[in-house]
Amino acid sequence: MLQLILxxxxxxxxxxxEKLASESALQVVYxxxxxxxxxxxxQRVALHRQRRPDSWGLIEEPxxxxxxxxxxxxxxxxxxxxxxxxxxxxxxxxxxxQRLVQEREALLNGLANxxxxxxxxxxxxxxxxxxxxxxxxRYVDEAGWLHQALAEQCQRVVFTVAGLPMTLKGPAx
Numbered sequence: 001m002l003q004l005i006l007x008x009x010x011x012x013x014x015x016x017x018e019k020l021a022s023e024s025a026l027q028v029v030y031x032x033x034x035x036x037x038x039x040x041x042x043q044r045v046a047l048h049r050q051r052r053p054d055s056w057g058l059i060e061e062p063x064x065x066x067x068x069x070x071x072x073x074x075x076x077x078x079x080x081x082x083x084x085x086x087x088x089x090x091x092x093x094x095x096x097x098q099r100l101v102q103e104r105e106a107l108l109n110g111l112a113n114x115x116x117x118x119x120x121x122x123x124x125x126x127x128x129x130x131x132x133x134x135x136x137x138r139y140v141d142e143a144g145w146l147h148q149a150l151a152e153q154c155q156r157v158v159f160t161v162a163g164l165p166m167t168l169k170g171p172a173x
Contacts, residue, residue: 001117002154003170006124006147012163014082016173017121018051024117026078029057031068033087048082062090063099066106073114084122084150085143092139104146111153122147124159 003020007013021028030052034044052058061068065087072079081087091100111118126144131137151157156170165173 001156002111002150003117003119003156003158004147004150004154005119005121005158005160005165007160008124008127011160012165013121013123013160014048015051015163016158016160016165017080017082017119020119020173021056021078021080021117022053024078026076026117027057027074028053028055028078028080029059029072031065031072031079031081032058032060033062033065033081033083033090034060035062035086035090062087063094063103066103066110069107069114069118070110073116073118075115077115078117078119080119080121082121084120084146085125088142088146089139092135092142100142104142108149108153111150120150120154122150 003017005013005017005020021030032048036044059068059072065081069079069081088100091103094100122143124147125140126147131140151169154169157168158165158173159168160166167173
């Protein structure tokens, strides 16, 4: 099953994804896309680590998400990807603008053939005003297009607000 958990900052999306992964009764591998480049991000990463069970595997991959999913998906495994918008940011910041296109297409084209369960976490950034800066507008556009394409393939899509999940597609929670 493919699941997409969307929400704003501190909406409870990661906590919900972790709960679903724990309840899956599968071996869980957490795929972290962040690159903790400052003290605040280091603190966020530390909080996420504290919440996760020691039995979960961990893969840190900021760019090659499709490859990591392909290499680690298995019928008896739940892969939890946190988060897609950090992955997107990492790709936008690379010197090669084609890399984003390549990695996004590799991700979207490879999902249908992956065994096991995959849970994606991502920030919904399209609920506010259109940003002023060119890079920020591109980020919001790319995130929106990625979420739409991914939601088409996912069996469940959930939007979280104030820790409350709202099922947009698929079986209710």
